[in-house]
Amino acid sequence: MTAYKDLTREELLAMKKDLELQYEDAKGKGLKLDMSRGKPSEEQLDMTMPMMDIFNSSCDMRDDQGVDTRNYGNLEGIWSARRLLGEMLGVAPEKVIVFGTASLSVMYDSISRSMTHGVMGSTPWCKLDKVKFLCPAPGYDRHFSITEHFGIEMITIPMTEEGPDMDLVEEYVKDPAVKGIWCVPMYTNPLGITYSEEVCRRMADLNPAAEDFRIYWDNAYCVHHLYDDEQDTLPEMLSMCEANGKKDMILEFASTSKISFAGAGISCIAASEGNLEWVKKSMTIQIISHDKINQLRHVRYFKDMDGIKEHMRKHAAIMRPKFEMVLETLERELGGLGIGSWTKPLGGYFISFDAMDGCAKAIVNKCKEAGVVLTGAGATFPYKKDPHDKNIRIAPSYPTMEELKLTAELFVLCVKLVSVEKLLGEI
């Protein structure tokens, strides 16, 4: 296998001709696939259908504390749901508030509330000249969309193999305008890596100039392992921050969107008492109570952490072959060519692919022309601008194995073709 950069111009031109023929052929197949988001597959959703049997018209809809889940009340969510999600995050139920379907909304509302009301008594951010956020990138595009939506300046923090570059983070938090950092600490979106113990330790011991600085700890994939025997681990951050006397510095978010149903799960925030009081002050104005029936449905279905683990093993059985097939295709087709590198995650929803500099947009476009929509190149960076135009997020979950196989083949073909064009100076 010769690296592309060592090929002569003639060899590249010949190769290009051949690749173009293959590409025309691929286009002719009439593919029509959307792989832009990390959506669970139909097979995964089917697997959770027994949850629909939990209730029928003769059920007692009271929780184990006697709360009628059908009526108004219980702003913080039913106790058993707080306990279940607390167990998942390794924190006590009293540190958890359970919300509706989407942790994204809980995060959005946190930022929105900070804009209009400040954080635990601080100046509302809309009254400040400048508010900045640290954005480890590549990262979760919807985090960046929230901060952009509220006019918050985003500072890109490069990701290392252990997590965000903590030297930079420690430096930047000295600026009192820096009010937060977005983190997906486990099986991170899109890299699939998990923050190292050392990164977590330094994160939990930050000394931000702003008293209203918060770590936005989006633990979206905390139970999303692909393997039984080889799993990443993450320290429990609330207690780590508390041990450093910084218990208010972190807000943790999670949901069951990729555990139960993507559009109909339950979500939560976990935080210190002070932070929860701050959340509730607005929440009690915003809503009487979230969907407690759905909370109880989840509790009765999963029962406890063992139930969640058991359920996640079934997800893994569906996800694992997809990840492995994509990785095998990347390795077989691109290994040694020097035109791309990729991560090999042990969990989560994504494989992150780095093309040669300046190639990501062109690759994504080529895939699209042939009928496969990938996440827009650049989407994983603040302002959708990948400074090197090289990162592409691959979301293998949604397509069937057959579709995914075709997609993976198309993808490596597009990578090759665009790389040749790049080396020929054509793009």
Next chain:
Amino acid sequence: MTAYKDLTREELLAMKKDLELQYEDAKGKGLKLDMSRGKPSEEQLDMTMPMMDIFNSSCDMRDDQGVDTRNYGNLEGIWSARRLLGEMLGVAPEKVIVFGTASLSVMYDSISRSMTHGVMGSTPWCKLDKVKFLCPAPGYDRHFSITEHFGIEMITIPMTEEGPDMDLVEEYVKDPAVKGIWCVPMYTNPLGITYSEEVCRRMADLNPAAEDFRIYWDNAYCVHHLYDDEQDTLPEMLSMCEANGKKDMILEFASTSKISFAGAGISCIAASEGNLEWVKKSMTIQIISHDKINQLRHVRYFKDMDGIKEHMRKHAAIMRPKFEMVLETLERELGGLGIGSWTKPLGGYFISFDAMDGCAKAIVNKCKEAGVVLTGAGATFPYKKDPHDKNIRIAPSYPTMEELKLTAELFVLCVKLVSVEKLLGEI
């Protein structure tokens, strides 16, 4: 029956002694009832339980357009749910976005969004020196809580028997700082009356100085009739505003909280295309999609407007005797005494009681001492301040008939006792 004001001091003192004995007796009964909110009763919630049979694990969870309700997607809600709630409000489905469980959150988010992003391109309200809202009162306390939470100045608009005093409303909207008016137009909270055709006509033809002025039309009780033969009617306001060339001036809200389950219904906004685009601009950042499974559950259960009407007749059968019993008690015990007046609603959730000036707080306190919690006196006014301290909201829905009977008896007793004390100059 002699009006209390015509009694001599001696007669009042004798009466007081007797009432105090009765009151001590009532306290001894150990009542423990919370009638502070308009909560559906257990009987009503039980009635809706067949909704829990709609889905089981072998169900097809696709809507009639093939959308898999279990997955992410469809920001605006599934089409059939938009159609169902549109039908309920008399507007086309494309004018409706379906949300999660709570219309209160939809309203809160509208105000919050206006604070940070303005309304359809206007200056964000947080950048303005002063923002004011018109608050017809007595009104819905949670509306007033939202505006108060965001530091919006509230201007009380007295209610007439036909709705808000429109002379005042027309005058106040000339002030460009006035950005909205809260309305519960049908079976209004707490009066139970419905805005007249004339009030609606004038409302739909307002000429506000502020281009971002909106009518917040909370149509919470649009199908909540108590009687089959005698029902209030309300014009469809979106088209009325549109006919006046003011289609962007109104945002309509509704939910099934008091149709299906109080904590687990579906909610919506209905508005012009421009307003919906404005809503979606933030909504697409805030959430991927609301609970479409619950939306489909509601669609399959109610099917159409006839299904909703049929269902509401069952609610009415439970609510009607409660309303009638309270009204009968008020009439029997207080009629002709000149110490109180009350509304006789044809629908909704409340009876509004006006005591003698300066007596409401004392009556509510007396009830509380005897074990019955009513809505706090003043809660129905901006800043929780009833200028005459006379309005009390009675919410007959939640208690059983037996409990309600005891409550009604206690209530009239407390009204009498406090009125006597008032006339004696003791309070």
